Amino acid sequence: MSPLFKAAIVLLAGAMLIPSAATATDSATFDDEPVSFSEAPRNLLASLSPASMPSPAYASQHSDLMFFDNGVVLESGDLETPDGYTSGFRLTASFSPAQSALDVGAEFTYRESEEVPMQMADQALLMDTTTMAGSLLAGIRFGQFGLYAKTGFAEWEGDPVTRSELAGDSTGTARIQGFGARLKQDRLESRLELEEIDAPNMAHLNLLTASIHYAF
Numbered sequence: 001m002s003p004l005f006k007a008a009i010v011l012l013a014g015a016m017l018i019p020s021a022a023t024a025t026d027s028a029t030f031d032d033e034p035v036s037f038s039e040a041p042r043n044l045l046a047s048l049s050p051a052s053m054p055s056p057a058y059a060s061q062h063s064d065l066m067f068f069d070n071g072v073v074l075e076s077g078d079l080e081t082p083d084g085y086t087s088g089f090r091l092t093a094s095f096s097p098a099q100s101a102l103d104v105g106a107e108f109t110y111r112e113s114e115e116v117p118m119q120m121a122d123q124a125l126l127m128d129t130t131t132m133a134g135s136l137l138a139g140i141r142f143g144q145f146g147l148y149a150k151t152g153f154a155e156w157e158g159d160p161v162t163r164s165e166l167a168g169d170s171t172g173t174a175r176i177q178g179f180g181a182r183l184k185q186d187r188l189e190s191r192l193e194l195e196e197i198d199a200p201n202m203a204h205l206n207l208l209t210a211s212i213h214y215a216f
Contacts, residue, residue: 057147058092058105103148106134109131110131111131125160150177174199178193188213
């Protein structure tokens with residue numbers, strides 16, 4: 001595994017271990033009367049509730065989100081392409097500075113593709129591929145509307161299903177980039193997403209998707 005992906009994994013693990021900030025307060029004596037829970041500002045209590053925390057602009061529709069007291073949001077979910085050739089998983093660590101509408105994060109993805117038809121050296125063949133990618137993410141939320149962009153690198157490996165003199169194992173590292181937009185209206189959510197890997201052998205992972213989800 002290359003240093004790029006080791007760094008991505010360390011970054012995700014480190015985000016989980018970031019300690020939450022604490023403020024110093026005067027210690028209460030035993031004679032002090034405890035403060036009633038009802039005296040706490042309601043808006044402060046609401047801000048600490050995970051249900052009230054907005055999901056990052058680049059959060060997937062079907063992923064699982066974990067909210068931490070320090071503002072870090074962890075996301076995990078499965079990946080599958082519409083053509084059925086590719087499956088994998090996605091891990092993301094996100095943070096919103098000063099509880100703003102800006103989201104920044106790091107993403108790690110792992111994908112496996114089986115028997116993908118492709119052309120190599122003027123020869124049609126089937127190839128199994130494995131791809132690991134690490135990316136930086138940035139998004140911004142305007143109420144129910146959100147935009148995001150990503151950039152990073154992907155390390156891939158291809159293994160032909162049928163061996164030949166012209167087609168053997170191949171590996172490489174390529175640039176990965178993408179952007180997306182989402183719009184939420186009550187229970188309706190629409191999305192437009194584009195992701196591209198700058199490697200001809202990984203063209204089957206380039207995606208342009210538009211979707212509409214309605215929660216019943």
